[in-house]
Amino acid sequence: MGNSEIPYQHKDIIFKSLTEIFADRVLNFYDINTAPIVRAEPANLPTIMVQEKTMDFVFYLADDSYLHLEFQSTQGPEELERFLEYDIALYRKRKKTIHTYVVYGSGISGAQEVLNCGSIEYRAKGIYMDRYNGDSIFSDLEQKILRGSRLNELEQMQLAFLPLMKSMHSKPERALETIELAGMIRDEAQKTFLTGCVIAISDNFIDREYTRKIMEVLMMSKVLRALEEEAKDMGRMEGRMEGRVEGRMEGLAAMRIAAKKLRLKGMSVKEIEEITGLSSEEIQKLDDLN
Numbered sequence: 658m659g660n661s662e663i664p665y666q667h668k669d670i671i672f673k674s675l676t677e678i679f680a681d682r683v684l685n686f687y688d689i690n691t692a693p694i695v696r697a698e699p700a701n702l703p704t705i706m707v708q709e710k711t712m713d714f715v716f717y718l719a720d721d722s723y724l725h726l727e728f729q730s731t732q733g734p735e736e737l738e739r740f741l742e743y744d745i746a747l748y749r750k751r752k753k754t755i756h757t758y759v760v761y762g763s764g765i766s767g768a769q770e771v772l773n774c775g776s777i778e779y780r781a782k783g784i785y786m787d788r789y790n791g792d793s794i795f796s797d798l799e800q801k802i803l804r805g806s807r808l809n810e811l812e813q814m815q816l817a818f819l820p821l822m823k824s825m826h827s828k829p830e831r832a833l834e835t836i837e838l839a840g841m842i843r844d845e846a847q848k849t850f851l852t853g854c855v856i857a858i859s860d861n862f863i864d865r866e867y868t869r870k871i872m873e874v875l876m877m878s879k880v881l882r883a884l885e886e887e888a889k890d891m892g893r894m895e896g897r898m899e900g901r902v903e904g905r906m907e908g909l910a911a912m913r914i915a916a917k918k919l920r921l922k923g924m925s926v927k928e929i930e931e932i933t934g935l936s937s938e939e940i941q942k943l944d945d946l947n
Contacts, residue, residue, distance in 0.1 A: 686814050687784045691756050692720035712743045722754035729761050732768035741772060741779045757781040763823040791822025802841050817854035832859040
């Protein structure tokens with residue numbers, strides 16, 4: 658995601674959980690015709706980067722291929738060129754078939770899906786969230802949550818993708834409203850999970866103003882602390898199971914990239930410390946490299 662402002666380790670944990678819980682439902686929700694999802698793959702590998710941008714989400718599928726899923730609020734041939742570069746990098750690293758789908762947010766009802774380069778013809782199938790009435794779905798979910806009812810799997814999926822749906826509100830406004838709505842869920846585990854899902858899915862169109870507001874909402878709840886604890890637990894578990902330096906280095910590289918983007922947007926060192934978890938010294942070093 659081009660303007661990611663949410664800690665990468667949180668996003669990875671969130672979408673791994675989303676994969677485990679919904680798996681085939683993600684595919685059915687978007688009408689994606691591939692083999693079932695087996696697991697989420699790290700998308701922030703240094704070898705899969707284009708101008709400091711990374712793929713949104715990558716899944717390993719049951720037929721030994723990959724699903725590359727992008728979320729977009731804009732469309733154009735330059736975007737397809739970027740996705741092509743991602744897929745070339747992923748293919749070089751994994752040597753597997755790649756299926757690319759692009760989920761376009763509200764306001765886009767059609768987009769270029771083929772990039773013809775002569776001998777190379779690249780396809781990225783578009784999925785259009787404009788077909789969903791986000792305001793109606795928001796109202797239905799709000800009524801159920803206010804009654805104290807637990808959301809079923811389909812309703813959880815609808816809430817997670819609300820910011821991308823057609824609405825009278827802007828995408829950042831709807832993302833913030835959805836996070837606030839998720840915060841009203843009484844089941845703590847479901848509340849934490851769904852708040853994280855909304856952030857992970859919508860962070861490419863959340864600007865600095867709304868990032869600050871979202872962080873304020875999270876600070877007032879237990880959600881951010883729960884995500885931080887889960888990040889620590891997952892880090893310890895993966896360290897014990899794999900003992901790989903590579904994973905730690907990739908995670909650190911991703912955090913540094915996120916910090917650099919935030920500095921370019923004018924955020925203070927202290928604010929970036931809170932969001933990324935990097936030390937002020939590390940952030941200052943990034944400034945010195947510019």
